[in-house]
């Protein structure tokens with residue numbers, strides 16, 4: 001291989017929501033050398049990267065250097081696109097800044113050592129909640145959490161809040177409680193008027209450590225093995241390919257690229273690997289299989305008067321959670337929220353938060369730079385289709401409520417499966433593509449400490465290890481998992 005070989009105790013692949021946490025936590029021990037490799041661009045200070053800090057928009061439009069777009073199939077015959085953050089801070093540096101914990105029932109679907117009681121201390125440790133205190137909340141963690149004050153709500157959020165109360169839904173002031181439902185303000189990872197990703201909260205303050213090296217614009221192409229032990233990675237950087245040797249490799253490339261990287265390295269469904277000319281290191285049928293995400297229908301509406309939005313308005317200020325439905329009154333149309341997206345029609349987002357349908361990621365080619373095939377297989381079950389229809393019907397009812405009357409009118413009167421299919425999209429919350437599980441679960445890729453089964457020296461710390469997508473946005477849970485895996489690796 002061309003290029004020099006570097007060595008470290010730990011190499012972390014991917015400087016996103018999870019990888020920044022792991023690199024920062026593991027390098028707190030000055031005797032441990034850590035190398036973080038991130039394929040996207042980086043920055044050393046807030047001043048260098050203003051658009052990833054502007055929480056009022058998502059910088060993932062067609063010309064953005066900070067988003068990687070993938071062609072996907074939502075259901076057979078319905079192509080679409082999804083995006084992942086491609087910058088230090090990852091998807092959490094470009095997302096809606098909606099920073100909400102998974103609920104207690106979500107963790108009943110995880111292995112017992114990840115019960116709500118086990119994970120709550122990590123949720124508390126990662127945050128400083130400026131609005132709430134007490135046993136459920138942290139006061140000294142790196143990520144600031146706040147909510148938009150009621151007197152600053154945008155016109156849509158204020159009307160939505162009233163409409164939900166009119167329909168009899170409960171007020172839920174703290175959506176980071178144990179198991180709540182109702183209408184309430186969105187917890188936001190925003191501080192000093194900026195989006196606070198894990199790059200800003202964890203990594204930038206650690207950059208001066210002599211035992212931490214952060215290489216950006218460095219794309220890892222495969223994990224290196226000696227037998228069934230991971231011994232480092234191969235990385236393309238500055239036009240050259242080189243090796244980074246390490247005692248432990250931690251994959252945090254996200255729920256799309258972590259399984260892709262594993263498959264290119266010989267860990268995946270053996271037959272699929274052989275079909276692509278890749279020699280299996282171990283047969284791992286769960287790699288890329290059975291992922292979950294929240295389907296989202298964009299329910300369009302007409303505006304009777306211009307929608308006012310405060311200069312401080314985030315993308316989302318309030319949501320309604322009811323059963324498996326989440327309704328999201330975006331504060332503006334997507335051409336405003338995602339510059340360059342060209343979507344001028346305002347919408348309510350209708351998400352199904354505990355879907356039954358499961359998707360699949362497979363290699364489309366043996367060539368490393370060819371995008372994978374991503375099949376969502378949304379709405380495959382009657383229950384998922386019913387949930388989508390019911391959610392849309394509730395959205396229409398909210399838009400018809402008197403609170404909205406002077407502002408907007410619904411476009412849809414009747415809700416059919418065809419209309420739902422035509423407006424189907426994804427919440428961009430893909431999780432569980434290398435899920436964690438017990439040894440009797442043939443589809444489990446990692447054990448409860450997130451070590452890859454059948455391989456030594458290889459750990460995964462990102463949203464791919466979630467057994468299933470949580471019933472809320474996954475960002476806060478990704479940070480919690482990274483915090484916890486860091487303690488496993490430090491122990």
Ligand SMILES: Cc1cc2nc3c(=O)[nH]c(=O)nc-3n(C[C@H](O)[C@H](O)[C@H](O)COP(=O)(O)OP(=O)(O)OC[C@H]3O[C@@H](n4cnc5c(N)ncnc54)[C@H](O)[C@@H]3O)c2cc1C
Nearest residue numbers: 014016017018039090091095096098220254463473474475
């Ligand atoms: C547009 C958008 C909006 C969203 N909105 C919200 C929201 O408001 N609330 C919420 O809870 N969730 C939201 N999400 C989801 C949430 O942000 C993600 O689930 C979470 O950030 C994923 O964390 P991760 O660590 O698994 O991966 P990521 O944060 O995606 O990090 C992966 C990192 O690895 C890097 N990488 C990939 N491949 C390689 C490689 N081969 N070599 C080196 N580096 C590599 C990538 O560049 C990236 O930086 C949103 C996601 C998107 C894309």
